[in-house]
Amino acid sequence: MPITCEFEYHKPKSLPQAIEILSGAGKNAAVLAGGTDLLVWMKEGLRAPTAVVDVKGIAELHRLEVSDGSLLVGACVTFTELLESPVVREQLPLLWECAHTVASIGVRNRATLAGNICSAVPCLDSAPALLAHEASVLVEGPLARRQIPVTRWFLGPKQTAIRPGEMVSGVRIPLPHRRTGACYVKLGRYRGEDLAQVGVGVLALEGCEYRIAFCAVAPAPARAARIERLLHGSDLSDSLIRQAQDLVPLEIQPISDIRASREYRTHMARIMLERGLRAAVARLSGGGPALGESVL
């Protein structure tokens, strides 16, 4: 399926140049990093930009470095680069596990974390990790630079807090000060490459703090504040997990679509919450499964 829209291809060397092109072209400009969503949408006619701005020529957007206790992930950093980063593997295992479930290797070699959150489909795998770690999105614009908490980034399906003329330059993820155990549980229709029908990310922090985020079961991925409050300060017990599971229908608003029904998603979200919690806590004490995918 060829791309039928007509556009000019730009490859700026600096952020100011990119912002200038984006501001000039207004809503008809598209930022191109990995292209694994953008090109699909252009082929399907969902996007028809008149200007495509390839930002891979901007050196600073390729940085992946620790600064001031946070991991800075430039907008051009791919999921493969995240998976190969020792910092991600050791200090942000929830992000590692989420990244490991994104599409397939051939896609992850191109697809970027920044692109994933800009596409903002409700089932995006990277969201539970970014929400649990309270990451911020770094946005550059013609007038100002903004830092937007991920909790206020996702506004709805394919809708984010970005404004015309702006672009994401990266994501800042605070590194945890305490020991953590994490688990991302993703339900696909089969084992292997698929979009999530339900995704649950659990981050257990030393001292009985739990951070839980769901994707694919609401218009936008979100933290489960009621469940977090219930669990806060307590060791997990069977009865506490049961109470947490009973809160799941209050935390999510799943739809029925070609991949799963609303009822099935709700049922599985309960089961996945329990297994994710148990795996995260087991990992906090040095045990647990090698891969979150094995708990389903």
Place this chain on the structure above:
Amino acid sequence: MKRVPIRFKLNGVERELEVQPADTLLEMLRDGLGIKSPKTGCDHGDCGTCTVFLDGRTARSCLVLAAEVDGCEIVTLEGIARNPSPLMRELARHNSFQCGFCAPGVVLSATELLRSNPHPTRLEIQHAIAGNLCRCTGYTPILEGIEAAIEAAAAERSLP
């Protein structure tokens, strides 16, 4: 639309040409340069039949603009098949492919895996080729071929 001049290396040979902004890498390779190992399958990045090496990593050539490969190195199956690797020999010996449509993508994905991880587990092999859909063989002969290649390579290395 303004054509985009690009220079890149294709299977070891420097190429210089002008492309339309909307041309994909896959279209340029197949229709412009006669490189037919990458196939047009789903054309949406799901099936993996269009796989090529882009700067040493597998990429979906259907989801890359030709303009993006300026300054890059592209290697397709044509570029590595002149000297068949143990992997290619074992895949052939195990009849791993029936129609062959997925073969170039599977070979490149497995090659990428074995370069960084010469002794993968079966689960790691399954992860590595999860993005290459085969509709003929049910994957078992592919997995067997890759595992045989790993053993063959290990045996070769242990020779005095």
